[in-house]
Amino acid sequence: xxxxxxxxxxxxxxxxxxxxxxxxxxxxxxxxxxxxxxxxxxxxxxxxxxxxxxxxxxxxxxxxxxxxxxxxxxxxxxxxxxxxxxxxxxxxxxxxxxxxxxxxxxxxxxxxxxxxxxxxxxxxxxxxxxxxxxxxxxxxxxxxxxxxxxxxxxxxxxxxxxxxxxxxxxxxxxxxxxxxxxxxxxxxxxxxxxxxxxxxxxxxxxxxxxxxxxxxxxxxxxxxxxxxxxxxxxxxxxxxxxxxxxxxxxxxxxxxxxxxxxxxxxxxxxxxxxxxxxxxxxxxxxxxxxxxxxxxxxxxxx
Amino acid sequence: xxxxxxxxxxxxxxxxxxxxxxxxxxxxxxxxxxxxxxxxxxxxxxxxxxxxxxxxxxxxxxxxxxxxxxxxxxxxxxxxxxxxxxxxxxxxxxxxxxxxxxxxxxxxxxxxxxxxxxxxxxxxxxxxxxxxxxxxxxxxxxxxxxxxxxxxxxxxxxxxxxxxxxxxxxxxxxxxxxxxxxxxxxxxxxxxxxxxxxxxxxxxxxxxxxxxxxxxxxxxxxxxxxxxxxxxxxxxxxxxxxxxxxxxxxxxxxxxxxxxxxxxxxxxxxxxxxxxxxxxxxxxxxxxxxxxxxxxx
Numbered sequence: 001x002x003x004x005x006x007x008x009x010x011x012x013x014x015x016x017x018x019x020x021x022x023x024x025x026x027x028x029x030x031x032x033x034x035x036x037x038x039x040x041x042x043x044x045x046x047x048x049x050x051x052x053x054x055x056x057x058x059x060x061x062x063x064x065x066x067x068x069x070x071x072x073x074x075x076x077x078x079x080x081x082x083x084x085x086x087x088x089x090x091x092x093x094x095x096x097x098x099x100x101x102x103x104x105x106x107x108x109x110x111x112x113x114x115x116x117x118x119x120x121x122x123x124x125x126x127x128x129x130x131x132x133x134x135x136x137x138x139x140x141x142x143x144x145x146x147x148x149x150x151x152x153x154x155x156x157x158x159x160x161x162x163x164x165x166x167x168x169x170x171x172x173x174x175x176x177x178x179x180x181x182x183x184x185x186x187x188x189x190x191x192x193x194x195x196x197x198x199x200x201x202x203x204x205x206x207x208x209x210x211x212x213x214x215x216x217x218x219x220x221x222x223x224x225x226x227x228x229x230x231x232x233x234x235x236x237x238x239x240x241x242x243x244x245x246x247x248x249x250x251x252x253x254x255x256x257x258x259x260x261x262x263x264x265x266x267x268x269x270x271x272x273x274x275x276x277x278x279x280x281x282x283x284x285x286x287x288x289x290x291x292x293x294x295x296x297x298x299x300x301x302x
Numbered sequence: 303x304x305x306x307x308x309x310x311x312x313x314x315x316x317x318x319x320x321x322x323x324x325x326x327x328x329x330x331x332x333x334x335x336x337x338x339x340x341x342x343x344x345x346x347x348x349x350x351x352x353x354x355x356x357x358x359x360x361x362x363x364x365x366x367x368x369x370x371x372x373x374x375x376x377x378x379x380x381x382x383x384x385x386x387x388x389x390x391x392x393x394x395x396x397x398x399x400x401x402x403x404x405x406x407x408x409x410x411x412x413x414x415x416x417x418x419x420x421x422x423x424x425x426x427x428x429x430x431x432x433x434x435x436x437x438x439x440x441x442x443x444x445x446x447x448x449x450x451x452x453x454x455x456x457x458x459x460x461x462x463x464x465x466x467x468x469x470x471x472x473x474x475x476x477x478x479x480x481x482x483x484x485x486x487x488x489x490x491x492x493x494x495x496x497x498x499x500x501x502x503x504x505x506x507x508x509x510x511x512x513x514x515x516x517x518x519x520x521x522x523x524x525x526x527x528x529x530x531x532x533x534x535x536x537x538x539x540x541x542x543x544x545x546x547x548x549x550x551x552x553x554x555x556x557x558x559x560x561x562x563x564x565x566x567x568x569x570x571x572x573x574x575x576x577x578x579x580x581x582x583x584x585x586x587x588x589x590x591x592x593x594x595x596x597x598x599x
Contacts, residue, residue, distance in 0.1 A: 201520075203518065203519045203520075204519065205519055207516060207518065208516070209515075209516035209535060209541075211507065211510065211537035211539075212510040212511065212512065227540060229539070229540040229541065234516065236518040236520065237525065238518075238520065238522070238524070238525045239518075239522065239523045239524050239525025239526075239529065239530045240523065240525055240528060240530035241516075241518065241530070
């Protein structure tokens, strides 16, 4: 019963209207997934999209705080604070900041078992660009300007609960994967325990292993093509890898068509995914991928 | 019922005796593993062969074949050439794989390309001579697999002296050997390569120039009472099931030269951590110091 949306909006903060438009789109995306927005009593005064002004400096103009709304939230609470504004001089460049933890206080702080405040930002653009969002009550992906055509305008954020060896949700924590934007240096991932601080530091490369052969689907040298490989992303809480999540995969860019969803089996069950392409994530996402143009992002789309 | 040996080797061919010494040591390892050396095919004679006088020169070869139950339906023959590397005194070896053999010793069928330059392919293994030290060479093999870590043990100073090669049959999802092909993995001081070979079509893909090992970007695989090791994947387009010959690990987690038991594909196996004296940084994901352990049974 997840929610998906493909939206387009202008990527700058030049007017209040433009700022509110993209901010409201992000807010609506997670709200429609089924996450519960905290009340102002729980999380302090949150952003009001009808009155908030565009930033004119490197600052946040406000925030909202969300919590997962699934059966595991009582035993493994997950809160996510989203701040909206700009991290550039003059406030021209749209930025959101994400912080995840297991509690929230009345002033909107995420005080315990929390991640650092992560800034996600791209360059400004005067044209309307496509973003993808997908989620449910306990997972969320936002791929900002994934179809935009300029990689340095883009970022993505993916969060989901940990899973067991069968892909079933667990109450251990969350898997976070992101590209914070910018040119080639933004990849991060972390395993975060729900009841404790980060089990590991942020890893600055994705835990995906792709072949160097630039093909996952074509059996070369005369053997027919039978299938197309996609590559999971593995997180660790120190030591071994955890079972991979379902939110994001990598693929060889030329093997799937961006913007056209597909069905594939993950942990023995059929799921729908959206190839986002490599425009957004042009720098190598896989440790072994030799060409920056080859690996691309596949997001859960259901 | 495999065979393992740690031998002392001097990685140098300054004389006929030195060349024969390291070459014959390697040859005996293969023989003791249970694989079959083909005779009457012009093979090298270790009692008479002379040292190479020029670079990248083979002084002779041996043809071996697997000797397991799959050999009748999925034959694997391979040729070992013994000679020199970038200097005539540097030990060099070549490995070529085929699915059959002609009477003159030429391999038949879907062959892997032999490589006769240090940069041209995966088949050449060369080492730098070391005039004053003898190093440890590790060998582990059976009728259908081997892992050879030549002149790898000892101090960090011998990084340039080693070469490494591994071959094993492809395996199914339960880790049982299959007749599809062979997983090949190589390294020397300048390269880490791997490729999967299919018995009918040859190499599935181009040779990959890094090993398919994914490790966390931390510095240890220890979590509570568990210590993680990391399989090595070969590509055939899609990844194949990982073989059992090699595993990656964090150097700090295991003592080199001290074998350890672990469970792979649901069965207990013994492995030998090689340490980071030479073969290190095997994971491309900033997992240094990462090392390799070889099946040791």
